[in-house]
Amino acid sequence: MADNEVYQYSIISALVDGVASHGTPISRVLEHGNHGLGTFRNMNGEMIVLDGEVYQMKGDGSVLRIDPEETVTPFATVTRFQPEVTSKDTISSKKAFEDILTGLFPKARNHFLAVRLDGVFRKIVVRTAGGQIRPREGMVDVCSRQTTHTFENVTGTIVGFRCPQYVMGVNVAGDHFHFITDDRQRGGHILELQSEGEVEVAAAQMSTFYMELPTEDDEFNEAELRLQAQSIKSVEG
Amino acid sequence: MADNEVYQYSIISALVDGVASHGTPISRVLEHGNHGLGTFRNMNGEMIVLDGEVYQMKGDGSVLRIDPEETVTPFATVTRFQPEVTSKDTISSKKAFEDILTGLFPKARNHFLAVRLDGVFRKIVVRTAGGQIRPREGMVDVCSRQTTHTFENVTGTIVGFRCPQYVMGVNVAGDHFHFITDDRQRGGHILELQSEGEVEVAAAQMSTFYMELPTEDDEFNEAELRLQAQSIKSVEG
Numbered sequence: 001m002a003d004n005e006v007y008q009y010s011i012i013s014a015l016v017d018g019v020a021s022h023g024t025p026i027s028r029v030l031e032h033g034n035h036g037l038g039t040f041r042n043m044n045g046e047m048i049v050l051d052g053e054v055y056q057m058k059g060d061g062s063v064l065r066i067d068p069e070e071t072v073t074p075f076a077t078v079t080r081f082q083p084e085v086t087s088k089d090t091i092s093s094k095k096a097f098e099d100i101l102t103g104l105f106p107k108a109r110n111h112f113l114a115v116r117l118d119g120v121f122r123k124i125v126v127r128t129a130g131g132q133i134r135p136r137e138g139m140v141d142v143c144s145r146q147t148t149h150t151f152e153n154v155t156g157t158i159v160g161f162r163c164p165q166y167v168m169g170v171n172v173a174g175d176h177f178h179f180i181t182d183d184r185q186r187g188g189h190i191l192e193l194q195s196e197g198e199v200e201v202a203a204a205q206m207s208t209f210y211m212e213l214p215t216e217d218d219e220f221n222e223a224e225l226r227l228q229a230q231s232i233k234s235v236e237g
Numbered sequence: 238m239a240d241n242e243v244y245q246y247s248i249i250s251a252l253v254d255g256v257a258s259h260g261t262p263i264s265r266v267l268e269h270g271n272h273g274l275g276t277f278r279n280m281n282g283e284m285i286v287l288d289g290e291v292y293q294m295k296g297d298g299s300v301l302r303i304d305p306e307e308t309v310t311p312f313a314t315v316t317r318f319q320p321e322v323t324s325k326d327t328i329s330s331k332k333a334f335e336d337i338l339t340g341l342f343p344k345a346r347n348h349f350l351a352v353r354l355d356g357v358f359r360k361i362v363v364r365t366a367g368g369q370i371r372p373r374e375g376m377v378d379v380c381s382r383q384t385t386h387t388f389e390n391v392t393g394t395i396v397g398f399r400c401p402q403y404v405m406g407v408n409v410a411g412d413h414f415h416f417i418t419d420d421r422q423r424g425g426h427i428l429e430l431q432s433e434g435e436v437e438v439a440a441a442q443m444s445t446f447y448m449e450l451p452t453e454d455d456e457f458n459e460a461e462l463r464l465q466a467q468s469i470k471s472v473e474g
Contacts, residue, residue: 107455166250167407218344225346
């Protein structure tokens, strides 16, 4: 794949429906990108792919570096990230950052964006999904037990995507960001953020989208994957 | 692209919102497949791609063979079709055919299917969209003026796709078939069908999906492309 094309394995609706027992080797996902988000078997933690390295941010707050040959993912989205726009911005909130991003790409409402922020953050609130307690437990129930962590004055990186509204169900419509600290010891799915002065913002528009569906996975094949926009919004928005 | 991968240009929601003034050269679409469906600028007629040849089935009932270098499409879906399953079936209705297809691929409810039928049909009812009467006129209004034609005892080919429920808005969820006669003189979007004895059914499951969005098209960029499942179902279902 070329730079700044979206690759995703499976669909977010499968997680909503609790399809998370199997997956594809993460090494296969990395063939398509070095920057992205995802989860692990049984929704056990949040995945961040940063410069081609993969980390699992677990519910207990710990972070593991993952061997992509040894680990599978039931859902992940990556791109070969090549920033098209860079800026330095002071960010007062997640909403304020979303407005900055819209300002950087005023004509991209119907396209995908890849995003990266680097710098010092006064405050970042993350959640981490702790995993299914039984097979087929849905994402909303899994996330009802999520742990949240607040980090203050941390240096780190945010990796994320903006997806257009019409892909809701296939992926997460809107903004979806994960964070990891520079020492790779803490991180999670971002609920709120505030920078300490200016941080580096890098982003790119993406106009091609490639999706690979599970084929030999009976759990996926048998699930009734209906569009559950409200459920996705409630836990990923 | 490999055999039996889905390629689509733009999204069905763009047509719903009347985005049909521009498009991509059909020759570029054909790089990704030789079998498929679509439409033309201003939704002027139904497109069928059969063995790599492209035909425009117009509202007045006429059929034109299209030069893919000279013509653009605002929305099309194709695959490099390689049948995985073939059978001979007598088909009593569109619904009955849909049940046959489900029986051929019992584990594919969350995947895409490509379909082709060849044979003699006792009766086929088609509609043909006659095109926008003003820029940005939406698909529902365009199709409110559709013409329908009933063909009896005709020999021809049906080309189509089944898409999973979760892609509604991106493409047409469910079944979507176009028909063209052997003499390439008549055809359209299938509303009803009945075979004359057995016809040849060929189909394949598709598990990878590739989508390319318009980039330099302000009409696309500025449209508010929200999911309008009911509108799509009303005209394409």
